[in-house]
Amino acid sequence: xxxxxxxxxxxxxxxxxxxxxxxxxxxxxxxxxxxxxxxxxxxxxxxxxxxxxxxxxxxxxxxxxxxxxxxxxxxxxxxxxxxxxxxxxxxxxxxxxxxxxxxxxxxxxxxxxxxxxxxxxxxxxxxxxxxxxxxxxxxxxxxxxxxxxxxxxxxxxxxxxxxxxxxxxxxxxxxxxxxxxxxxxxxxxxxxxxxxxxxxxxxxxxxxxxxxxxxxxxxxxxxxxxxxxxxxxxxxxxxxxxxxxxxxxxxxxxxxxxxxxxxxxxxxxxxxxxxxxxxxxxxxxxxxxxxx
Amino acid sequence: xxxxxxxxxxxxxxxxxxxxxxxxxxxxxxxxxxxxxxxxxxxxxxxxxxxxxxxxxxxxxxxxxxxxxxxxxxxxxxxxxxxxxxxxxxxxxxxxxxxxxxxxxxxxxxxxxxxxxxxxxxxxxxxxxxxxxxxxxxxxxxxxxxxxxxxxxxxxxxxxxxxxxxxxxxxxxxxxxxxxxxxxxxxxxxxxxxxxxxxxxxxxxxxxxxxxxxxxxxxxxxxxxxxxxxxxxxxxxxxxxxxxxxxxxxxxxxxxxxxxxxxxxxxxxxxxxxxxxxxxxxxxxxxxxxxxxxxxxxxxxxxxxxxxxxxxxxxxxxxxxxxxxxxxxxxxxxxxxxxxxxxxxxxxxxxx
Amino acid sequence: xxxxxxxxxxxxxxxxxxxxxxxxxxxxxxxxxxxxxxxxxxxxxxxxxxxxxxxxxxxxxxxxxxxxxxxxxxxxxxxxxxxxxxxxxxxxxxxxxxxxxxxxxxxxxxxxxxxxxxxxxxxxxxxxxxxxxxxxxxxxxxxxxxxxxxxxxxxxxxxxxxxxxxxxxxxxxxxxxxxxxxxxxxxxxxxxxxxxxxxxxxxxxxxxxxxxxxxxxxxxxxxxxxxxxxxxxxxxxxxxxxxxxxxxxxxxxxxxxxxxxxxxxxxxxxxxxxxxxxxxxxxxxxxxxxxxxxxxxxxxxxxxxxxxxxxxxxxxxxxxxxxxxxxxx
Numbered sequence: 001x002x003x004x005x006x007x008x009x010x011x012x013x014x015x016x017x018x019x020x021x022x023x024x025x026x027x028x029x030x031x032x033x034x035x036x037x038x039x040x041x042x043x044x045x046x047x048x049x050x051x052x053x054x055x056x057x058x059x060x061x062x063x064x065x066x067x068x069x070x071x072x073x074x075x076x077x078x079x080x081x082x083x084x085x086x087x088x089x090x091x092x093x094x095x096x097x098x099x100x101x102x103x104x105x106x107x108x109x110x111x112x113x114x115x116x117x118x119x120x121x122x123x124x125x126x127x128x129x130x131x132x133x134x135x136x137x138x139x140x141x142x143x144x145x146x147x148x149x150x151x152x153x154x155x156x157x158x159x160x161x162x163x164x165x166x167x168x169x170x171x172x173x174x175x176x177x178x179x180x181x182x183x184x185x186x187x188x189x190x191x192x193x194x195x196x197x198x199x200x201x202x203x204x205x206x207x208x209x210x211x212x213x214x215x216x217x218x219x220x221x222x223x224x225x226x227x228x229x230x231x232x233x234x235x236x237x238x239x240x241x242x243x244x245x246x247x248x249x250x251x252x253x254x255x256x257x258x259x260x261x262x263x264x265x266x267x268x269x270x271x272x273x274x275x276x277x278x279x280x281x282x283x284x285x286x287x288x289x290x291x292x
Numbered sequence: 293x294x295x296x297x298x299x300x301x302x303x304x305x306x307x308x309x310x311x312x313x314x315x316x317x318x319x320x321x322x323x324x325x326x327x328x329x330x331x332x333x334x335x336x337x338x339x340x341x342x343x344x345x346x347x348x349x350x351x352x353x354x355x356x357x358x359x360x361x362x363x364x365x366x367x368x369x370x371x372x373x374x375x376x377x378x379x380x381x382x383x384x385x386x387x388x389x390x391x392x393x394x395x396x397x398x399x400x401x402x403x404x405x406x407x408x409x410x411x412x413x414x415x416x417x418x419x420x421x422x423x424x425x426x427x428x429x430x431x432x433x434x435x436x437x438x439x440x441x442x443x444x445x446x447x448x449x450x451x452x453x454x455x456x457x458x459x460x461x462x463x464x465x466x467x468x469x470x471x472x473x474x475x476x477x478x479x480x481x482x483x484x485x486x487x488x489x490x491x492x493x494x495x496x497x498x499x500x501x502x503x504x505x506x507x508x509x510x511x512x513x514x515x516x517x518x519x520x521x522x523x524x525x526x527x528x529x530x531x532x533x534x535x536x537x538x539x540x541x542x543x544x545x546x547x548x549x550x551x552x553x554x555x556x557x558x559x560x561x562x563x564x565x566x567x568x569x570x571x572x573x574x575x576x577x578x579x580x581x582x583x584x585x586x587x588x589x590x591x592x593x594x595x596x597x598x599x600x601x602x603x604x605x606x607x608x609x610x611x612x613x614x615x616x617x618x619x620x621x622x623x624x625x626x627x628x629x630x631x632x633x634x635x636x637x638x639x640x641x642x643x644x
Numbered sequence: 645x646x647x648x649x650x651x652x653x654x655x656x657x658x659x660x661x662x663x664x665x666x667x668x669x670x671x672x673x674x675x676x677x678x679x680x681x682x683x684x685x686x687x688x689x690x691x692x693x694x695x696x697x698x699x700x701x702x703x704x705x706x707x708x709x710x711x712x713x714x715x716x717x718x719x720x721x722x723x724x725x726x727x728x729x730x731x732x733x734x735x736x737x738x739x740x741x742x743x744x745x746x747x748x749x750x751x752x753x754x755x756x757x758x759x760x761x762x763x764x765x766x767x768x769x770x771x772x773x774x775x776x777x778x779x780x781x782x783x784x785x786x787x788x789x790x791x792x793x794x795x796x797x798x799x800x801x802x803x804x805x806x807x808x809x810x811x812x813x814x815x816x817x818x819x820x821x822x823x824x825x826x827x828x829x830x831x832x833x834x835x836x837x838x839x840x841x842x843x844x845x846x847x848x849x850x851x852x853x854x855x856x857x858x859x860x861x862x863x864x865x866x867x868x869x870x871x872x873x874x875x876x877x878x879x880x881x882x883x884x885x886x887x888x889x890x891x892x893x894x895x896x897x898x899x900x901x902x903x904x905x906x907x908x909x910x911x912x913x914x915x916x917x918x919x920x921x922x923x924x925x926x927x928x929x930x931x932x933x934x935x936x937x938x939x940x941x942x943x944x945x946x947x948x949x950x951x952x953x954x955x956x957x958x959x960x961x962x963x964x965x966x967x968x969x970x971x972x973x
Binding site for chain 2 (some may be wrong): 665667668670671672674675676677678679680681682683685686688689692693695696751752753754755756758759760763764772774775776777778779781782783784785786787789790792793794795801802805836839840843867868869870872890893894896897898899900904925928929932943944947950951954955957958959961962
């Protein structure tokens with residue numbers, strides 16, 4: 001397992017990408033990282049995914065170093081959403097789903113039968129495409145709902161509530177109406193409420209599946225600021241269709257593509273390199289807008 | 293996957309499902325709980341099947357949830373407790389069905405013989421053994437009752453559904469409620485209604501036509517509600533396409549919407565038949581109940597399967613009770629076949 | 645004060661409608677007629693039963709539903725000398741049995757629906773749903789005869805157990821020590837009959853619980869049960885209550901299955917384990933065969949009371965299920 005230095009990437013090699021990512025790893029990073037606070041990142045090893053007989057995703061190995069933001073980009077249907085859902089075991093809710101490979105958190109495979117899956121999802125939070133606050137709960141209850149759901153205890157709920165809402169950039173807007181219902185917020189506010197909700201259980205990793213695709217540009221900007229803020233204290237993986245967004249928020253970018261068969265990870269590199277000097281021709285075609 | 297795929301040797305896995313080891317452990321706990329419950333029953337005041345069942349459930353819950361608690365903590369233990377409780381609930385739902393099916397088949401099959409379906413009961417008494425006489429007249433009667441009920445209920449039921457889905461007029465809400473209310477009309481009330489509205493003032497005699505009318509009242513809501521569901525599944529673009537091609541609403545509905553919903557509407561009718569085929573109370577009030585063949589639905593008492601079963605049951609002798617079970621078996625098979633046909637058509641894609 | 649009003653020329657609203665053609669007019673007329681048939685039929689039922697039972701309502705007054713004697717005497721030539729028709733014991737018996745049936749059925753149905761929606765393995769779901777739906781289509785005669793021969797002995801045994809351990813409660817008293825043909829056994833068979841109905845409504849309601857919130861709960865580390873409590877139950881509560889009311893209506897109107905089991909007596913009985921009770925629908929069937937013309941009018945009046953009772957229950961059921969439907973959207 002690696003920390004901020006993506007040293008052992010030798011199992012990154014897939015049949016399609018003989019990339020030399022070890023050179024990527026030494027490249028400059030944008031911030032100083034405090035690894036203590038946020039665990040040791042997350043690592044996918046040879047992850048495959050199936051829906052019934054349909055092989056949707058093949059052999060993805062990626063290392064998400066602690067304290068980094070990684071963007072997953074690629075055309076629709078390339079398996080990036082499927083991949084992100086395998087990272088906190090949301091994939092298995094589709095009845096015909098299957099997978100292969102390993103996802104390593106804190107040195108343990110999260111798919112190991114002896115692991116309590118609910119604990120995994122507490123450590124690896126997720127924000128969805130559409131904001132989905134619980135309508136029967138107030139704003140405050142929404143933020144703390146994770147504690148209730150997982151039966152966690154906390155000493156000072158008010159402090160936690162404020163902390164999470166501040167981090168999600170929502171505190172100033174809702175501090176006077178914490179008892180209002182979650183549904184009374186605008187779409188962008190709801191999404192930030194959902195981020196605050198994910199933060200309340202103190203995850204090490206936050207997965208975001210196109211969190212801005214249903215939002216207006218102003219709200220998108222606010223969420224991007226939130227991501228920037230959060231990345232100093234946790235590992236973030238974000239799926240996005242918006243390449244500018246990937247360029248703005250992420251440290252690393254991974255490009256996914258399906259050539260009719262299962263989706264694969266073509267290339268992963270620091271974000272500025274992916275956009276400036278992509279190593280793979282297909283990546284170049286995509287980021288320069290020649291297809292997709 | 294193509295044969296040249298480089299991922300041939302990688303097999304899909306479902307690590308979230310219970311492994312063979314887990315299943316063996318669960319099975320072992322299951323067996324142990326049975327053993328434990330036998331021990332409990334033999335050493336305490338509990339007794340009988342009920343005691344066995346209750347102590348088994350308690351032991352099983354205790355061991356399984358305790359195990360999850362030790363392994364994963366209280367939240368998971370609670371979940372496994374609920375898992376067992378809801379499974380027990382389902383078991384309690386299934387038990388009566390299983391018992392009913394078992395009893396009807398095991399008690400009813402003895403009376404089956406070819407003559408059963410051709411002979412009637414005009415020459416037999418309740419003391420005759422079950423393989424004398426038959427329910428041919430009852431099958432004819434039920435067939436006539438149901439067919440005539442169909443003539444009234446299918447048009448009305450489907451028209452109601454069309455009103456709710458195609459016209460969507462200002463009465464839609466009240467009518468939806470009234471259809472719902474009609475499905476809750478007790479069957480005996482339907483019988484009393486025909487009695488008070490037609491039999492007493494007009495015909496003054498039993499006939500199967502009156503039985504059909506009562507059955508039609510009970511069948512209309514089933515047909516209407518199922519048809520409404522089916523018609524709602526027809527995509528709106530089909531209707532718009534029809535109207536945009538210059539068709540009138542009438543032609544659009546008749547030539548596009550209804551044909552597209554054909555198999556679903558058939559399902560609705562069959563479910564309606566299943567609903568009334570075994571209906572007893574109104575038949576007892578208005579259709580009379582003959583023990584011989586009667587092919588005239590407009591006059592004379594008409595036998596029917598429910599009536600045949602009812603009479604045999606009420607006669608009380610062992611022979612006639614056996615005959616009642618045989619009648620129930622025949623009725624159950626009819627309902628089962630209707631139900632299977634309805635599911636077959638209902639499972640087909642709408643519009644195909 | 646004179647004002648110079650600026651007048652805006654507001655163009656007249658154009659009403660845009662397609663003028664229906666003749667064939668469409670006919671079509672809409674016929675369909676609307678068919679649609680209104682349920683109103684007509686329900687109205688006719690009410691009207692005719694009221695017409696036939698009117699004499700009884702007039703002569704008995706409110707006593708028809710508050711008294712519990714049912715007597716009629718004739719002289720030699722068949723004239724009615726005296727009569728007393730009271731439905732109280734029948735009504736109380738009907739409501740009591742139906743209510744207990746719902747109390748038994750709801751937990752079992754909700755458990756089944758939860759199991760089939762969230763816990764059962766995939767391969768088990770389809771056949772189980774089919775079997776339970778099939779059970780909903782079983783004729784009541786089948787339930788009745790099965791209840792008489794198979795359920796009653798077990799039911800009487802369970803009743804005895806209840807009486808042994810809880811007999812100090814007035815509800816479970818039974819000094820006669822006869823446990824067959826009791827309202828308790830009737831409640832059991834009614835519960836068995838309405839379980840499939842409540843189960844399938846609950847299942848439909850649970851299936852409409854929004855997937856995105858279910859996923860949100862899981863992603864926050866909820867177990868299935870924690871998810872159900874946080875998302876499914878708040879969402880489906882009204883629908884389940886509506887389903888239970890629907891079951892209540894069915895249980896109140898059931899005739900044959902009650903008739904085979906219950907020992908009908910015209911006294912109010914709250915002791916559900918005692919083998920005597922009342923039921924409007926079964927009483928009608930019981931009395932019908934031997935009833936004179938005048939007594940038949942009383943049966944019609946009883947039918948009207950039952951009809952109105954089930955209409956009221958259905959109304960509330962519909963209200964609840966509908967309010968759920970509006971919220972679910």
